[in-house]
Amino acid sequence: MNLRTVLGDVSVELVDRVLPHEHLLCDFSPVTGDRNHIFNNPALAVRELGYMNEDVPPAQGAQHAIVEVTLxxxxxxxxxxxxxxxxxxxxxxxxxxWYLEPYYPKQVYEISAERHAAQMIEEIEEGVLAADGTRIRAGVIGEIGTHGSTLSPAEERVLRAAGRASNATGAAVTTHAFMYPTGVDQLSILEEEGVDPRRIAIGHVDTFLDHAYLTGLLNRGVYLQFDTCGREHLMPDSLRVEMLVRLIDEGWVDSLLISSDRCHMTDLKIRGGLGYSWAIAGFCDLLRSAGVAESAVSQLTRENPLRLLTGVRSANV
Ligand SMILES: [Zn+2]
Incomplete structure (x- = not known):
């Protein structure tokens, strides 16, 4: 089983912990107007990942994996x-x-779901052309989102395309369902496209911690991503832990994912934030303190995301 990374496909034995929803280089400022949301310094990202590797040293011969969902x-x-x-x-x-409205450039509105899907498939199978003539392949579809409580027509078109690209390639679809229970509508569209629910992660569900919402999604077979760990202004970690413990007790441990969605300068350790290690270090300690077994922590931080992400087929390579 392989993980499709920017340096090529790697065997899961070479992967330790996986953070399934993060940003290393991104710029939300054209919409948010917030300079703290400009996050585009590779040297700084390298340094921050160094802190992560110090806090949680990867197993011998392995590396941690970051799923970089910036589109x-x-x-x-x-x-x-x-x-x-x-x-x-x-x-x-x-x-x-493509991420969501109002970030979309004009071209997103001008092409059909089929054309969007073809572009996604090309980036997964062939890759993006780099300046040195090599190609860099995508390994996941998303984060694909909804900007409010309902999908706009363009967002629905992009999501349908994501579903078709997942069917064609085996790549997982990872969504942005923020502050509203929009995962329900997102999943319905992906189901209509015939996507395998085990290739779907509904993201940011820890910004809407409603048990009926979450179990309704779980019963349809998807992964739930608690991916704003440590962002106390959105939701206290204590409530994330409480809900995760409840869902694990109810038998959902193989369908849960955790990450931290770092996308602000002040998220970085060098700027006083919790950095990339929080979801796999401090947050896991909170889970352990709440009685979560080490085997469950391992499922959340390694086995589950690897199962989700390693469906990409090697055809046309
Ligand atoms: Zn998001």
Missing amino acids: RDLGRDPEGMRRISRESGTHVVMGTG
């Missing part, structure tokens, strides 16, 4: 990701697709 409308930088991966000794999985 083109957030300033995706494939060559920057490749440099960061090499210099930090961290696997990096790149996303494909």
